[in-house]
Amino acid sequence: MANGKQSGPEPFENLKLELRRGCLVVAVLGQLRKEQYGYTLRKALADDGLEIDESTLYPLLRRLESQGLLISQWREQDKRNKRFYRLSQVGEGILTQLLEEWQRINASLEKILQEA
């Protein structure tokens, strides 16, 4: 039983962060089916309603790359060096699995919330 001690925006913000963490991975993998560099990726995510700051995105990209889900390449564009990312073959498989899992969780949640 809840003790009712926690109230206000802080618990919500913390829970929202937890909820977003997993979703961001799926969103980033989904966006990188098309090659992009950091800024355009952030902009694309923000345009679709998922804002992500620099210090969250770049370590996430690095982690996904070290797990073999992304491939990156430094290239010059508009007289500036930019690191371009795209989904690897392994990443494509993982994204498919994650999306299936996402659908399952979503269906379960809908069912639970309808029952309540």
Next chain:
Amino acid sequence: MTNTSRRNPMELMDRYLQAVRFWLPKSQHDLALELAEDLHSQVEAKAAELGRPLDEGEVSAILKECGRPVVVAGRLRPQDYLIGPMIFPAYRFILKMTLLWMMLPIFVFVVGPVHFATTGSLGAAIGSTIGAMWTGGFLAAGIITMVFVVIERTQSKLRVADKWDPRSLPPLEKPERKASGGKTACELIFNLMALAWLLLVPYKPFLILGPAASFLNAGPMWHTFYAPVLLLTVASILRLIVILVRPDWVRFPVWSKLLQTVLSLVVVNYMINAAGQTAGAAWHPFVLAAQGGEQAVKIAAVVNVSILVSLVCTWIGLFIAAVVQTWQAVRSFTRKESFTPGSASLHVF
């Protein structure tokens, strides 16, 4: 035009990136390059939107939104720690047990009194004890931390987390019980008998020396320590009466027992030290030969040595008891409510 607005606004960006790089390890400097590219893109996008280059204030606003360099670098760098979350509870437990439940009682109840007995000055004893406790505490904490850092670095290779058996878990803790009235009453009777015996000893020495009382007398040390020993016995009787009268004070027996043990330890410690200081050919701290016979002197020497050995053994026993009772007292203090077997089912279902 102010001096600030004449400056190249992009210099601010370079200063910002330099500050971020400072907090990043060299292996992560490419992250700073990506951040630099991102920030330049933001500046370009904003300039395109306004149709003019940004001034220092506008660049500053973009950097401020990005965050303080040290915070940004902290978020950019991979999470690194000396002791990870998996073994941290064990690390905290060992550290707490060593520093608070072992070292602190040892320094307070053993090292402190020993320093006081050797220096004879309370201030000097407190100073040297605190100094030794500080050094010892740091050393112990450092060694424990180093051991856990090694465990942290090796545990993933050794797969320690997988090697466990639920059957090796400790048994359920027994709920805290009220002191048994019968046992306390028996203890009280024995303590009253001990008090009576102690009060009679000065008048009837044979009660302590037996037949040897005809040729042995109590040494001068007993005059010094008789009163503290008597007071300890009285305190013990009062303690048992309180336990009998207030059985609902469940923590009182544990804490008062600890206090009694510690006081006894201090008295015994003083007795051993005092006996040690009366060195020399005529070493007879506890008993004296009443008659000058060689046989009586030899018996007095044997009795003195036996009493000293008994006191040393008592000191060791009391010290072990003090450590165990400290543990029990701390446990009784930290235990918020007693755990009733079967309540685990609430978590299972």
